[in-house]
Amino acid sequence: MAIKKNEPVYEEMRSLLPYYLAANGVFFAVILVIFFAARFDYTLLVGGVYGNIVCAGNFLALGKTAQSSLKRGSAKSAQTYMNTMYCLRYLGLFLLLTIGALAPFINLVATVIPLFFPKIAITIRAIIKKEE
Secondary structure: OOOOOOOHHHHHHHHHHHHHHHHHHHHHHHHHHHHHHOOOOOHHHHHHHHHHHHHHHHHHHHHHHHHHHHOOOOHHHHHHHHHHHHHHHHHHHHHHHHHHHHOOOOOHHHHHHHHHHHHHHHHHHHHHHHHO
């Protein structure tokens, strides 16, 4: 599932990257303050990293699915493909979050929060572009 530079998914991810990194920077700044001030254990940091990996994989899979569905012959075929991949993607997300919940070295809350970063990045980008 490699991304090529000329694909629309690459361009979309590239345009969202600064906003995603900004949200991520704020998130890890807050985590580090909580980590040191409240003396939380390392699971908070591991959960943040794990959540970012899951989030990036989920967003990449969503983009590749949307791009692949456009190459389908008909609208019905594209809709069926999108629905199937939606179910598979959320099943994978559920399994990865279950691992995060059961693993004693991963903080589940810190894992779930990064899943909202793509939506935050998309919203911020839309607000900024609307103002321009």
